[in-house]
Amino acid sequence: MIRFEHVTKRYADGTIAVDDLSFEVAEGELVTLVGPSGCGKTTTMKMVNRLIEPTGGRIFLDGEDISTVDPVQLRRRIGYVIQQVGLFPHKTVLENTATVPHLLGVKKSVAQQRAAELLDLVGLDPKTYGSRYPEQLSGGQRQRVGVARALAADPPVLLMDEPFGAVDPVVRERLQNEFLRLQSQVRKTVLFVTHDIEEAVRLGDRIAVYGQGAIEQFDAPAAVLGAPATDYVADFVGADRGLKRLSVTPIEESDLDQPPVVHLDDPLPADIARWAVVLDGDDNLHGWISGEQARLGKGTVREHARRMEAWLPVGASLKQAFATMLQHDAGWIAVIDREERGRFLGVLTPARLHEALRRSIDADAQAVPRTEVKVESVASVGPR
Numbered sequence: 001m002i003r004f005e006h007v008t009k010r011y012a013d014g015t016i017a018v019d020d021l022s023f024e025v026a027e028g029e030l031v032t033l034v035g036p037s038g039c040g041k042t043t044t045m046k047m048v049n050r051l052i053e054p055t056g057g058r059i060f061l062d063g064e065d066i067s068t069v070d071p072v073q074l075r076r077r078i079g080y081v082i083q084q085v086g087l088f089p090h091k092t093v094l095e096n097t098a099t100v101p102h103l104l105g106v107k108k109s110v111a112q113q114r115a116a117e118l119l120d121l122v123g124l125d126p127k128t129y130g131s132r133y134p135e136q137l138s139g140g141q142r143q144r145v146g147v148a149r150a151l152a153a154d155p156p157v158l159l160m161d162e163p164f165g166a167v168d169p170v171v172r173e174r175l176q177n178e179f180l181r182l183q184s185q186v187r188k189t190v191l192f193v194t195h196d197i198e199e200a201v202r203l204g205d206r207i208a209v210y211g212q213g214a215i216e217q218f219d220a221p222a223a224v225l226g227a228p229a230t231d232y233v234a235d236f237v238g239a240d241r242g243l244k245r246l247s248v249t250p251i252e253e254s255d256l257d258q259p260p261v262v263h264l265d266d267p268l269p270a271d272i273a274r275w276a277v278v279l280d281g282d283d284n285l286h287g288w289i290s291g292e293q294a295r296l297g298k299g300t301v302r303e304h305a306r307r308m309e310a311w312l313p314v315g316a317s318l319k320q321a322f323a324t325m326l327q328h329d330a331g332w333i334a335v336i337d338r339e340e341r342g343r344f345l346g347v348l349t350p351a352r353l354h355e356a357l358r359r360s361i362d363a364d365a366q367a368v369p370r371t372e373v374k375v376e377s378v379a380s381v382g383p384r
């Protein structure tokens with residue numbers, strides 16, 4: 001969908017911001033560009049919508065050389081969330097969001113209707129926030145408006161330059177989760193710039209790790225963490241990359257232990273050693289019961305079962321599992337099907353969590369060779 005072929009940008013003062021860059025982003029793929037300040041991320045991005053012209057090489061959008069496309073036409077196909085959000089201070093949230101469709105000549109009522117839908121999509125109630133001005137929003141809300149505005153013309157391609165850069169880590173994580181949910185619905189082709197490796201790893205289908213003006217490694221997150229291609233990348237992802245892997249390794253059904261299980265309407269069992277998981281009639285997770293309660297109590301399980309506080313759906317990350325265990329001071333967490341009140345699948349214990357992490361690191365160490373990144377091999381890699 002987006003293809004860079006030997007692209008170079010040398011600014012008038014001689015600074016080479018981007019040096020012979022080649023890579024390809026597939027349709028519907030989210031690629032994060034990550035690297036230190038000044039390494040050429042924004043320059044890369046602005047060349048895609050021709051805010052900056054390359055001094056060498058070519059960029060293709062959907063097979064078309066963008067240097068042959070009228071920049072105004074081009075930008076209609078590309079949503080852009082700029083570094084520092086850049087909302088118009090004198091326009092309301094609704095007007096800000098409707099800016100692009102409005103410029104494209106869409107009727108005002110239609111543009112505003114669409115803007116309201118988008119605000120809703122990014123988690124801002126248009127009734128509450130639509131008529132506010134940017135200064136009347138929190139930092140995180142402003143960033144949501146920036147995302148909504150970029151989506152307003154329904155472009156197939158989104159360029160996002162540190163869209164969540166200006167908010168604290170907690171809000172940031174929430175915005176990232178919302179954005180992942182959003183992306184699973186809208187499936188745009190996204191170039192997402194960040195200088196935060198954690199963010200790059202969480203969001204990217206693939207990550208381009210930038211050195212100075214060039215890509216050092218272009219790979220799936222697990223591969224970048226598991227098998228850094230160069231010492232520079234290893235250094236950049238950090239000594240705690242084993243820990244970072246927690247956030248990209250999902251809980252699988254085979255990771256789970258099967259504890260004793262009882263049902264709500266069972267008589268209290270006398271033979272539970274320490275605890276049992278309690279399920280309802282549909283085998284959905286209800287709670288748990290301790291062995292002691294079961295031995296000393298009277299009646300059925302229903303009267304003695306306690307609510308389950310620590311549970312997650314299968315596919316959640318090991319990091320979420322670990323955080324949930326710490327938060328609830330729990331020695332295990334229940335794992336259910338993906339649905340909210342899903343079927344009970346088993347429990348994850350710290351020992352099993354550790355095994356899962358080891359398995360994931362070993363798998364990568366074997367599967368991913370440590371090779372230099374070559375232009376050709378980069379361009380031919382497909383999405384995950």
Ligand SMILES: Nc1ncnc2c1ncn2[C@@H]1O[C@H](COP(=O)(O)OP(=O)(O)OP(=O)(O)O)[C@@H](O)[C@H]1O
Nearest residue numbers: 011013015017036037038039040041042043044195
């Ligand atoms: N108009 C310009 N003229 C000269 N040099 C420039 C110009 N714009 C950017 N540069 C230089 O090009 C290099 C890359 O800049 P760029 O803005 O792409 O970096 P970045 O990776 O986005 O950094 P940051 O994380 O700080 O936003 C930097 O050394 C910068 O100083």
Ligand SMILES: [Mg+2]
Nearest residue numbers: 041042043083
């Ligand atoms: Mg930048």
